[in-house]
Structure formats: structure tokens, C-alpha cells
Amino acid sequence: MDFGRTAQDYARHRAGFPPALMDRLGDVTGRTVLDLGTGTGSLARLFAERGAIVTGLDPSEELLEQARRSSPGITYLQGTAERTGLPDAAFDVVSAGQCWHWFRADEAAAEVRRLLRPGGRIVIAHFDWLPLPGTVVETTERLILAHNPSWRMAGGTGMYPRWLTDLRVAGFRDVETFSFDVDVPYSREDWVGRIRASAGVAASLPAPAVERFSAELTALIPSAELTVPHRVWAVMARGD
Secondary structure (H helix, E strand, C coil): CCHHHHHHHHHHHCCCCCCHHHHHHCCCCCCEEEEECCCCCHHHHHHHHCCCEEEEEECCHHHHHHHHHHCCCCEEEECCCCCCCCCCCCEEEEEEECCHHHCCHHHHHHHHHHHEEEEEEEEEEEEEECCCCCCHHHHHHHHHHHHCCCCCCCCCCCCCHHHHHHHHHCCCEEEEEEEEEEEEEEEHHHHHHHHHCCCCCCCCCCHHHHHHHHHHHHHHCCCCEEEEEEEEEEEEEECC
């Protein structure tokens, strides 16, 4: 899996977390935030826009290059969630947007506890499309599976109860969750680009297969303007 291969599509076409997410997270003005698996910086930018002092971390230099272009006020570093190389107790908040499933959860959770100041919080957030019957998402997932039968992310609900167990086992406390649904407008071009930038397509298929997939998906979408159902889901917890 290599999201660096999708970096341009990821930055151009993938809708970032909605600002309403930050309304649920509370005031972060002046707080130090580390955004793990930051990708092109979608979640990092939201924290920065609310006055936080933000560092984004990702293993892909290609994604970080896109992040730096769109948010020069944020510090972006290359590294992994399990071994960040950053100092102890350096952050008030550590976030992970749309990426916890790629981490070795026990190691990442232990690293987050090391990085958090006393009373600091971890925030794991997701922003997932919903494959509701009759939607473009249902059609899209069916096509992804036709091109990539090994893809295992179809049929999701946008909710991740396993992450709660990961955090409790790691010793986090005051675990709480929230979710809300939003409809996201996409043009046909942007939706096709957004799907190319997913794990099941350009991050794992060879370039000729990605081109064939893009052409087929474009032909399947009847409207130039789409409304795509999504769900925002997050879990928050405190360290020591």
C-alpha cells in the first residue's frame, strides 16, 4: 500500500474533514497538536485554523509535499506513528485522522501516551463515505471490488468500536465517542479523482488498471454533480 502514488489526487480531490468536527472537540487555541498520519494535512489544517500549534507527521514524503504547499504555517515531519522520534510530554493533543487502521495499535497507543502532557487527549477521527442502497457509493464500491477483489473496506458503517478497546487496553481514560452525518457535494471529476486516491485503487493497483477503473467509473456516473453521504465519527480519551 503506497498512498504516495496517489498524492496529487489525494490533495486535489479528496474532501477534508468538515469544520463542524472541531466544534465537538472544544477550544484548542494555543494547544500543541501532533497529527499522526497527516497525509495532505486535512485534519492538521482544521486544528491550525482554530488557533492550535500543529505538527503533522506522515511516512510519505510525497503526501507531506502536498501538505506543505497548502498549509505553510504547520510543521510537517516524516515519521511513523509507532516511533515518532519526538520528545516526551510534548503535546496537549495527538490526533489520527482516517489512519488508525494502518497503525500497529498497541505500539501507536503507547507512543501517544508518551507524547502527551498530563491530562492530554488523543483524538481518533474518521470521515467515511456511506454505501447506502441506490447511491453512487454503492455503485463505486461494487466497481472497486470488480477491479480489486482483495479490497476489504467495502460495506463500512463509518464507526470503529475496536479503537475504544485499543485505547482502554493502552490505559487511556475518559473514553467517549460522537458521530454525525453530512452530505458532501462532489463533481463527477472530483469523485472519480477521490476514488483513485483510495486504498483500493491507485494506492494498490498498477497504473494501467487505475486508468481503466477511472474510465469505467466515469461512464457509470449519470450526473455531473453528486451528493455523497458521509459519516464523521470520532473517539476521544485522556492519557495520565
